[in-house]
Amino acid sequence: MDGITLALTASWEALPYILGGVWWTLALIICAMGLGFVMGVPLAVTHVYANGFFRRLVGLYVWLFRGIPILVQLYLFYFGILAWLGSFSLLAPLNLDSAFSAAVIVLGLTSAAYQSQIFRGAIQSLPQGQLKAARALGMTDTQAIVSIILPQALRLAIPAWSNEYSILLKDSALAFVIGVLEVMSRTRSVAATTHQPLPLSILAGLIFFALTWVGIKALKKLEDKVRIAGYSQQGSL
Amino acid sequence: MTAQTPLLRVENIVKHLGGHRILDDVSLNVPKGRLKVLIGPSGAGKSTFLQCVNFLLPPDEGKIFLEGREINGASKKELLGLRQHVGMIFQDFNLFDHLTALENVRIALIKVKRMQKREATERAMDELQRVGLVDKAGLYPAQLSGGQKQRVSVARALAMDPKLLLLDEPTSALDPELIGEVLAVIRELAKAGMTMIMATHQISFSASLADEFVFMEQGRIVERGAPSELLGKGRASRTQAFCAKLNELTGENAE
Ligand SMILES: Nc1ncnc2c1ncn2[C@@H]1O[C@H](COP(=O)(O)OP(=O)(O)OP(=O)(O)O)[C@@H](O)[C@H]1O
Ligand SMILES: [Mg+2]
Numbered sequence: 001m002d003g004i005t006l007a008l009t010a011s012w013e014a015l016p017y018i019l020g021g022v023w024w025t026l027a028l029i030i031c032a033m034g035l036g037f038v039m040g041v042p043l044a045v046t047h048v049y050a051n052g053f054f055r056r057l058v059g060l061y062v063w064l065f066r067g068i069p070i071l072v073q074l075y076l077f078y079f080g081i082l083a084w085l086g087s088f089s090l091l092a093p094l095n096l097d098s099a100f101s102a103a104v105i106v107l108g109l110t111s112a113a114y115q116s117q118i119f120r121g122a123i124q125s126l127p128q129g130q131l132k133a134a135r136a137l138g139m140t141d142t143q144a145i146v147s148i149i150l151p152q153a154l155r156l157a158i159p160a161w162s163n164e165y166s167i168l169l170k171d172s173a174l175a176f177v178i179g180v181l182e183v184m185s186r187t188r189s190v191a192a193t194t195h196q197p198l199p200l201s202i203l204a205g206l207i208f209f210a211l212t213w214v215g216i217k218a219l220k221k222l223e224d225k226v227r228i229a230g231y232s233q234q235g236s237l
Numbered sequence: 238m239t240a241q242t243p244l245l246r247v248e249n250i251v252k253h254l255g256g257h258r259i260l261d262d263v264s265l266n267v268p269k270g271r272l273k274v275l276i277g278p279s280g281a282g283k284s285t286f287l288q289c290v291n292f293l294l295p296p297d298e299g300k301i302f303l304e305g306r307e308i309n310g311a312s313k314k315e316l317l318g319l320r321q322h323v324g325m326i327f328q329d330f331n332l333f334d335h336l337t338a339l340e341n342v343r344i345a346l347i348k349v350k351r352m353q354k355r356e357a358t359e360r361a362m363d364e365l366q367r368v369g370l371v372d373k374a375g376l377y378p379a380q381l382s383g384g385q386k387q388r389v390s391v392a393r394a395l396a397m398d399p400k401l402l403l404l405d406e407p408t409s410a411l412d413p414e415l416i417g418e419v420l421a422v423i424r425e426l427a428k429a430g431m432t433m434i435m436a437t438h439q440i441s442f443s444a445s446l447a448d449e450f451v452f453m454e455q456g457r458i459v460e461r462g463a464p465s466e467l468l469g470k471g472r473a474s475r476t477q478a479f480c481a482k483l484n485e486l487t488g489e490n491a492e
Contacts, residue, residue, distance in 0.1 A: 132293055133331035133390075137345035137397060138321040140313075147348060152335045228335050230379030 007196045014190040021183035022207060028103055028172045028182055033165060035108025040115030045145055047120045058116065065113035070106060070171050078102040078178040103175035111168050118160040122153035155226050162219035166212045173208070183207050242305045244269040244432050245401055250289055250299035259285045261456040267401065267434060272427050274443045275436040276479065277453035283436035287403045290434070291323045292316050321349060324394030326404040330386040332378040338365060339374040342393045364392035368422050384415030391422055404435035440480045444468060452476045
């Protein structure tokens with residue numbers, strides 16, 4: 001009895017430490033979503049508009065990153081490629097956490113594969129005539145894609161994108177295996193000393209749930225904010 | 238450019254799509270300030286022809302001259318230049334759904350003509366004024382009627398100061414009661430001396446404005462001439478037979 005109380009107290013005292021992991025989790029997922037976005041948009045555009053070779057290259061990329069489990073990728077990147085490249089010393093002057101960087105790269109590259117498919121679907125659901133109209137006005141294809149196609153496609157993609165957020169959030173918990181000090185890894189290390197995995201697991205679950213909820217709410221807000229007046233999203237994903 | 242040089246000269250255009258010869262040796266001269274009307278059954282190649290003129294569909298063979306200068310289809314820069322001078326109106330408007338009426342008219346001025354935003358806005362408002370839609374400037378396409386959308390698309394094309402306007406069945410997607418407002422705009426343009434090629438089924442409307450009717454069938458021009466000539470009483474023209482059939486179907490072109 002006394003032992004359990006003691007352990008619970010220890011768990012309670014570890015709360016700030018575990019909550020501190022939220023920043024790492026958030027930083028991880030924001031950076032990974034960002035990387036996935038920055039790569040996913042051009043991948044999607046290439047997939048839709050480029051000719052055979054580049055299109056197939058994107059297909060290969062997507063197939064590869066959707067096919068390899070994140071856990072495997074994390075090991076491969078952290079203990080394999082990154083270590084082998086000696087990139088740690090390269091990154092050292094930036095004062096970056098190497099495990100964190102590896103996690104961002106893995107989650108970001110994987111998310112890029114998924115996001116590219118989200119944006120591809122959104123682009124393809126747009127009426128094709130608008131691209132024609134933009135060209136007829138003398139716009140280059142790049143101008144037409146940047147100022148006509150993408151602003152609409154990205155709006156359409158928000159619901160699917162918020163889904164990707166919640167998936168990535170959960171995937172980010174895997175980063176504990178390479179020692180990123182995010183919520184899950186802190187929960188585990190505290191549990192190892194207090195031997196009270198249950199309340200701590202519940203706590204971790206609640207934190208992830210809250211982060212999911214807040215993120216999805218925020219994206220729903222964004223979706224409403226950028227909604228085009230009178231426009232019904234027949235092409236929604 | 239001499240007085241005789243047509244604004245647009247299309248010589249022996251051939252276009253294949255999906256393994257079929259969609260345009261077969263089509264030629265057309267359009268002098269400045271004239272309206273040429275393309276008529277013919279569905280699938281005749283009218284849309285394909287219009288899109289060949291501004292190289293949205295590059296012709297496989299043939300030549301296109303604008304103001305006497307041949308367009309080199311291989312040069313991106315020349316094509317972009319050509320398209321600035323050739324406006325296009327589509328059957329289903331193709332307005333940019335995420336932009337207001339004003340922004341639709343303005344965007345190419347800013348992106349393509351590199352105008353300052355203020356100047357572009359003024360110009361766009363002038364064009365919306367011309368089509369009677371100043372009060373709708375802030376509305377999005379989804380908030381406009383079909384007729385209003387098509388008028389915005391006319392304003393969008395006109396804002397670029399085109400030398401030539403291509404109209405591909407501009408009223409075919411409209412409810413009958415909305416056709417009139419768009420035709421009125423086109424009539425004003427014709428009277429103001431805009432050079433145009435229009436594919437349409439509005440025979441009686443265009444008969445009064447067109448310089449020439451061009452009847453297409455299976456990718457070829459099978460008949461051409463002044464409307465009065467082709468539609469005149471006692472003429473046994475293909476055009477007349479086609480128009481009679483249209484009348485039967487719609488009852489709208491009776492005259
Ligand atoms: N991308 C394509 N691939 C294959 N065939 C095509 C393609 N686009 C058009 N066609 C064919 O070309 C022919 C001419 O089409 P086009 O749209 O130019 O006709 P149209 O005279 O404008 O007809 P409508 O009155 O129906 O608009 C049609 O038989 C059509 O099926
Ligand atoms: Mg057509």
